Amino acid sequence: MNEVTNEREAVRLANVSKVFGTNSHLTTAVRDVTLSAFAGELVLLLGPSGSGKTTLLTLMAGLIEPSEGSVLLFGSDVREYCEDELQKLRARRLGFIFQNFLLVDSLSVLENISLVLQFAGKGKAAARSAARGLLRQFALERFANAFPLRLSQGERQRVAIARAIANGANLITADEPTASLESGQGLVIIELLRSLAHEGNRGVIVASHDLRLVKFADRVVRLRDGAIERVDCGERLQPNSVESRWPTRGESQEKIQADRGKWVVSHD
Ligand SMILES: Nc1ncnc2c1ncn2[C@@H]1O[C@H](COP(=O)(O)OP(=O)(O)OP(=O)(O)O)[C@@H](O)[C@H]1O
């Protein structure tokens, strides 16, 4: 069958199920999910622990194969790629962001980013120069030579996001990107992700159980026991207004506004 693809469609899952385990102990993590994500939108996968969010993100990245159904990445079934091609595709077009950042603690902030660029084939000097440019965009330049553990959690997450898009990824998955952050920093991160979708025209998929993220999403996919329970669109509530921000614990509005003004992402 010829798939009709839309070039804005970054990923499509068609009737996907994923079962883990062996005969005696099977877990169905994802049940018959049909879902697309497009360039320029932020999709929120919302569900309680164990509802299949991480499994869905992993399927979307072609890191695991579905037990049933198909996963199309940029219009092609992941099963049609050989492992080498899939790895290249991941390196060039996909960016992953994790709750715990997964930065290499023994490397400087600059090295964390430039290493990814070197893996993708850039020479050392070019990689470092591109990494510096990214750090500038994310208002992280002053941390270039610092080690990740000396940064705040929110700063670390910004480094992780800079790293995820370093190669120009056009599909970004973020697994609980705000879970380790206090609310002011969480706000900065979700606004940054939204800007990558809207101004950067990337497909951004965020998995979370945090209801505060709902108003930042273009589409909210609610999961329960591995299945889609409901899809909502247009739930955003004046996302740019200061009033719509989530409550903070002991942090002043001025401080949040200052943090938000710090990063400027260019989307050339
Ligand atoms: N590799 C695996 N082997 C066996 N079972 C797994 C595996 N990965 C996930 N599961 C199971 O699949 C179900 C969905 O897990 P998943 O990690 O996708 O949920 P989640 O929504 O991301 O949860 P959380 O919010 O806790 O991160 C869970 O019951 C989990 O135990």
Ligand SMILES: [Mg+2]
């Ligand atoms: Mg998870």
